[in-house]
Amino acid sequence: MRSMIKTAILSLIAIFIIVPTASADNSVSRIDGGNRYSLSVNVAKKGWGTANTVVLVGKKAYADATAAVPLAYQHNAPVLFTNSKNLSSETKKGLTSLKAKNVIAIGTTASVSNNVINQVKKLGISTKRITGKNRYEISTNIAKQMKKPAGVVVVEGHSYAHGIAIAPYAAQKGFPILYTDKKGLRSEISTFAKASNIKQTIVIGGESYVTKAAYNKLKSPTRIKGANRYDIAAKIVNKYKLSTSNTYVARGFGYASAPAAAGIAAKEKKALLLTNEKTLPVHTRSIIGSKNISKFTVVGNSTTVTNTVASQLKNPVVGKKVFLDPGHGAQDSGAVGYGLYEKNLNLDVAKRVNTKLKNAGALTTMSRTSDTFDSLQTRVSKGASANADIFISVHANSNDNSSANGTETYYDKTYAATNSLKLAQNIQPKMVSALGTRDRGVKTAAFYVIKYSKMPSVLLETGFVSSPVDSNILKSATYKDRLASGISSGVSGYFR
Numbered sequence: 001m002r003s004m005i006k007t008a009i010l011s012l013i014a015i016f017i018i019v020p021t022a023s024a025d026n027s028v029s030r031i032d033g034g035n036r037y038s039l040s041v042n043v044a045k046k047g048w049g050t051a052n053t054v055v056l057v058g059k060k061a062y063a064d065a066t067a068a069v070p071l072a073y074q075h076n077a078p079v080l081f082t083n084s085k086n087l088s089s090e091t092k093k094g095l096t097s098l099k100a101k102n103v104i105a106i107g108t109t110a111s112v113s114n115n116v117i118n119q120v121k122k123l124g125i126s127t128k129r130i131t132g133k134n135r136y137e138i139s140t141n142i143a144k145q146m147k148k149p150a151g152v153v154v155v156e157g158h159s160y161a162h163g164i165a166i167a168p169y170a171a172q173k174g175f176p177i178l179y180t181d182k183k184g185l186r187s188e189i190s191t192f193a194k195a196s197n198i199k200q201t202i203v204i205g206g207e208s209y210v211t212k213a214a215y216n217k218l219k220s221p222t223r224i225k226g227a228n229r230y231d232i233a234a235k236i237v238n239k240y241k242l243s244t245s246n247t248y249v250a251r252g253f254g255y256a257s258a259p260a261a262a263g264i265a266a267k268e269k270k271a272l273l274l275t276n277e278k279t280l281p282v283h284t285r286s287i288i289g290s291k292n293i294s295k296f297t298v299v300g301n302s303t304t305v306t307n308t309v310a311s312q313l314k315n316p317v318v319g320k321k322v323f324l325d326p327g328h329g330a331q332d333s334g335a336v337g338y339g340l341y342e343k344n345l346n347l348d349v350a351k352r353v354n355t356k357l358k359n360a361g362a363l364t365t366m367s368r369t370s371d372t373f374d375s376l377q378t379r380v381s382k383g384a385s386a387n388a389d390i391f392i393s394v395h396a397n398s399n400d401n402s403s404a405n406g407t408e409t410y411y412d413k414t415y416a417a418t419n420s421l422k423l424a425q426n427i428q429p430k431m432v433s434a435l436g437t438r439d440r441g442v443k444t445a446a447f448y449v450i451k452y453s454k455m456p457s458v459l460l461e462t463g464f465v466s467s468p469v470d471s472n473i474l475k476s477a478t479y480k481d482r483l484a485s486g487i488s489s490g491v492s493g494y495f496r
């Protein structure tokens, strides 16, 4: 017995040693915090360690916090939130641990009270306040405290995400973020731009945010707009070629966590992308895929940015474009056996794979989503116009001999032979272990859709509808779901 345990332990150790570690998931770290005060402190500790100057904003002063990012950058200062009436205990501890000597408070006494200022002073820290009648005036007053800028950013004062998305770039360029309103250009901006001889303006958001009339009054304006805040953040990263070697990710509606994320992204000269708290938005996935981003820092706790989003970022399939082609359809039923119609089985399996891959972070397209028929040529051209990274055709097998059974994967050597083989080798064992079917292995064959698709492509034969054994397995929803998980994890393995 004892020696058996010993052998078991030894072989376990051997397994750990043998498992190759060359391939890896994406790297995802998280800067956490129980509330906005501790989160902003944790961001500061991570990004700065110590800081002579700290910018202090009120708990709900999201506009001030964002407008403060370029100023904070010039002082190499983090932005901390505080309760308005009393210095938050987390913030107080943060100021001490950062060894802060100066605090620049932003906003009115309603936002950062004089009581807070006095509590800061008691820590032996000198203070200064930048204020104004409203967010518009505060933003221009912040700008006046910055080094003379060559350009400015103009955003609508209540569209927090617009300011946040541009803040890392604005900070690096020394451009202040100025707030206007939906009615037109605020006079504070024209006055400031004229006095500072501004040469260039970046406008964030469409005309419903910053009107055409306002835009036309600005010096050499460029407008960045998008379908939503996620798209805008992605477009900014793309247009200004922000470094994605470690990309910060914050919740698009996280008005307290996102300015903190913008601050550290600015300091480290990195890109900032925005996400929905529950799942990565399509536009965010898309830029992650197109730029092959593989290292992320999430800013916010797991209710702000859920672990589902963190898992998607971690999965190497994130942002990859997968084309799924359920074989046959409509008048072309494919193989038939034991009550199974291949066209329906293929569609069922492909839909399940589609769901699994989407949940994993991929961008998917299907050649068909119902009982319709496409020619083989159409399937190939649909895959090409989807600009897919990989092409997967889902089929089931058939044979006159009912004893033929098992699962196999085909690829073709005409285009992308090496990667097609790699894809097949990743998916095949996962299908077999999901279904418990006979492993017929990876094979080559010049099936039309995999011969003419130029991206890495495979054709899956999930099992034999003509086999009493396989057909029973393929009728089971549980097994089809396991199969879909297996295929999805094989696809992740391919991108790993």
Ligand SMILES: [Zn+2]
Residues within 6 Å of the ligand: 327, 328, 334, 335, 342, 395, 396
């Ligand atoms: Zn078929």
